[in-house]
Amino acid sequence: MKTILVTGSNGLLGQKLTEKVLAEGRVKLIATSKGANRYPIANGYEYAEMDILNNGLVKQVIEKYQPDAIIHTAAMTNVDTGEADKELCHQLNVDATQNLISLCEKNNIRFIHLSTDFIFDGADGPYKEEDAPNPLSYYGETKLLAELAVKESTANWAILRTILVYGITNDMSRSNIVLWAKGALEKGQAINVVNDQWRMPTLAEDLAEACLLAVEKNAQGIYHVSGKDYMSIADLVRKVADYWSLDKSIISEISSESLNQSAKRPIKTGFVLDKTIKDLDYKPHSFEEGLKIVDEQMKKVASV
Numbered sequence: 001m002k003t004i005l006v007t008g009s010n011g012l013l014g015q016k017l018t019e020k021v022l023a024e025g026r027v028k029l030i031a032t033s034k035g036a037n038r039y040p041i042a043n044g045y046e047y048a049e050m051d052i053l054n055n056g057l058v059k060q061v062i063e064k065y066q067p068d069a070i071i072h073t074a075a076m077t078n079v080d081t082g083e084a085d086k087e088l089c090h091q092l093n094v095d096a097t098q099n100l101i102s103l104c105e106k107n108n109i110r111f112i113h114l115s116t117d118f119i120f121d122g123a124d125g126p127y128k129e130e131d132a133p134n135p136l137s138y139y140g141e142t143k144l145l146a147e148l149a150v151k152e153s154t155a156n157w158a159i160l161r162t163i164l165v166y167g168i169t170n171d172m173s174r175s176n177i178v179l180w181a182k183g184a185l186e187k188g189q190a191i192n193v194v195n196d197q198w199r200m201p202t203l204a205e206d207l208a209e210a211c212l213l214a215v216e217k218n219a220q221g222i223y224h225v226s227g228k229d230y231m232s233i234a235d236l237v238r239k240v241a242d243y244w245s246l247d248k249s250i251i252s253e254i255s256s257e258s259l260n261q262s263a264k265r266p267i268k269t270g271f272v273l274d275k276t277i278k279d280l281d282y283k284p285h286s287f288e289e290g291l292k293i294v295d296e297q298m299k300k301v302a303s304v
Helices: 012-024 055-065 079-084 086-107 138-152 177-186 204-216 233-243 274-280 287-303
Strands: 003-007 028-033 046-049 069-072 110-116 157-162 191-194 221-225 251-254
Touching: 003 012, 003 055, 012 028, 012 204, 028 055, 046 055, 055 086, 069 086, 069 204, 079 086, 079 138, 086 110, 086 138, 110 138, 110 204, 138 157, 157 204, 177 191, 177 233, 191 233, 204 221, 204 274, 221 274, 233 251, 233 287
Parallel strands: 003 028, 003 069, 028 046, 069 110, 110 157, 157 221, 191 251
Antiparallel strands: none
């Protein structure tokens, strides 16, 4: 059985990977994250505190556990924070990745790197893996630089790009678009939603499954991983309202420009999933199915 080390295991994707490994036992898991373990079950895997900016500690942890593969989920993902604190964004997204890659090269470890649709400018989505990147934000720029570092390495690597990940865990450190829309509408708060950006929202479980498939199938190269439904952000929020029978009349559609966000967002991303479906046997859920899974998990969390 392969030993997999996951960075950023306290995040949404990291927790879904832990959940999957505990339920299915396909690999031996070493979960690592900054600070204490936030996953509610402590047995069935090992947890090691690991701040990816502490190179000495990262080396120590990796040499201690000697994993067969690393799934690198830790990153700065807040696009506006990336614009405001470029130095930290570069350290987390580029420098930390380069350090991990060099350790993978030295120790013959496979490297699965998580990337983003924000490496594209959104002028011509949905995108194939080989389409030319052109990031609009500093966050997108750092994720592209990390990809280039991965590609140039001699390690055995795969890059999984994804889009707008949603889902729920027991201990959410930050929200995502589905939970934000549901929470606001349930409170009767009027919300402004952009109607000129298109995405393919990704269920966190689907992304976790793709990560494990990439390890198991020894995937090489770049793979696009998202949900299968293409929609505007405004449509996405309306679908959330419909699913939970919430009031759609308090949703106002606005343009991206009127938001005055410091980081520019791509207009139309979305992915062509053919390669990932063919090579990895990836089976993404529809958005409706994803909402049903989130709903069932929320009921479970509420009943505990």
